[in-house]
Amino acid sequence: MRRTASFLAVVLLTWTALAAAPAPADVLVSRQLLEREHLAVGQTVELSSDAAGTAARPFRIVGVYEPTPDPMRFAQERLEVRVHLPDAAALEDRLPSSSLTSINVELRDREDAAGFASDVERRLPGLTAKSTAAPDERTSTFAVLDRFHLAIAMVTVFGSGAFLLALMVMLVDERRETVATLRLIGLTKQRLIAQVLVEGALIAVAGAAFGVLFARAAEPVFNRFFQWRYDTALVFVRVTPAIALRCVALAVPVGLAASAIAGWTILRRRALLTVGR
């Protein structure tokens, strides 16, 4: 549970004049709930803890908030309200009013979080205390997703590497006679290989740079699509310098290898045979 209790709300009636009733309690509603139910700030709504509307209580909407983006819950609709703790306890009349799901603690010394957590567990043996900085399931979930995406990237690079090799072989083959003539006028194999490699490196670097720029340009498109799809402020794609470098580090060697193999296929032939003599 965050700083205030939040729970799924059932909005029953709107624009209710409740002159005789006590003043409604304050409630904050999530932007998603406000839009979906066409609510407005200042409006009075009734909330109940069950769909049948049992023991509904009036609340006045005093504000709207954007829920903190949570990658573990992005697929769920954030139809939420935030009320004061006593009001939440009164709504949840099935549970004792003293019951809480969790308590967030802000320490004066954050470095002491682990020690504080173990101290709480020792003194209050029924509770579980965890430092928010401690590695948890979220970390490993996203580490696994990272590995999954890397695996897909590797397969893609392998496939595109095969295509690139086929293209380079065809391009070099097209220049077979030129290469043979250059050999005959005295250029060494090493010199020609170097030329092919430099050409391949230039193409690979240009291709990788274009790929990074394309990804950077496509970044807002992907983000806007998924943000629209899941109605969240989460950022799904971010091209960071580290990712760009990783991409170049994967792509350039593949381009160089394709150039080297393509160059070798043509230079291994004897020059006179290549020109048909």
Added chain:
Amino acid sequence: MRRALAFAWLRLRREPGRMLLGVIGVTAIGALLFDMLLLSNGLLVSFRERLDRSGFDVRVIASESAVIAGPPIDHVSAKLTELGREPSIAAVQRVRVASADVADHPSTRHLAVAGVDLGAPVPWTLLEGAPPNAQASPAPLVINRNFARTFHLTVGSPVVLNGRCGDASRPLPLDATVAGVAEFQNDAADALTAATSSQAVAALCGERGDLADMLLVQSNPAAGGPDAAAAAIRAAFPALHALTNEQIVERFSRVEFSYFRQLSSVLTTVTLFFGLLLITVLLTVSVNQQLGEIAALRALGLSRARVMAGVLCESALFIGLGGIAAVPIGGLLSRWLDAILRSMPGIPADARFFVFTLHALEVHAALLVIGAVLAAVYPMRLVATLPIAATLRREVVS
């Protein structure tokens, strides 16, 4: 068309290296495409299979959530008695989940302990030991293999559990005996899971209320099946939420599992576009290198349609050979990708992200056919608009 295909095959065979590399490229891209199609529905198919295998076809909870997240169901015994009278309901099981530690062991990881009615159908498959007896003392405990392995327990071993049920004070430790080792439904590969009677779990947490987090219902097929059972539960207890397996699958497909479907849709589109682009470039370069040859063939009397069909067949051969090879390669690749994703914490041990379906194979084949046609459009246009005389003259001059 057969002659065009034979001609395209001859042309490809003339350049075996190029053909091999092209086919390898299509195979890699096709395998990825196939895997994305398996991923798009895999988790859902696997989830449906696991739900159906459980034997329970309606789940009842006290909140709208499809998972245990809301308040518990109260006065459970009275509700079970009333539900037992419904003709559409064959059996009902109650489940109360608590957290606990094994006494005298470091509590870095807590156990999940389910309290159930041991006289009703149970949500586990016994691997070792005997079905637990609710009257036995100390409390009979059914544990999963991971629990048994971690704490070196076998059938008959005594265990002392300390409840961690959210209270500042802890009730007295619960003495239990391992009655059996079982496979639990929806159990994560690394989970420490146990089950005992609902009374024992209430004692573990010091609860006095008659509570359950979920009711599992077996419907009576002769009296309307799961839909009738869910309707009867809703009519009897409007505050409870009864969901059939079908409704749970539908809800998960819309919300919880939608990420992988969206991801696979995006990757399928990108992969298809990428493969299309590469095949188009490969065919275009190939056609450009053979313009003189094609012009000569046209001059000898081959029709425009025939040379265009030749290019189309070349594209079809590339994609066809690569696409066929992509299915087994994709199958192997999916096992690797599946193993990566299944290492996520909390994923049930028997869940699968990539599941083979005939539909996925059909979509794969359809996408490849469309890909072969689209990839051939530009090179076909090149050969269709080829000026024969000018091309031949250029060939002779060069």
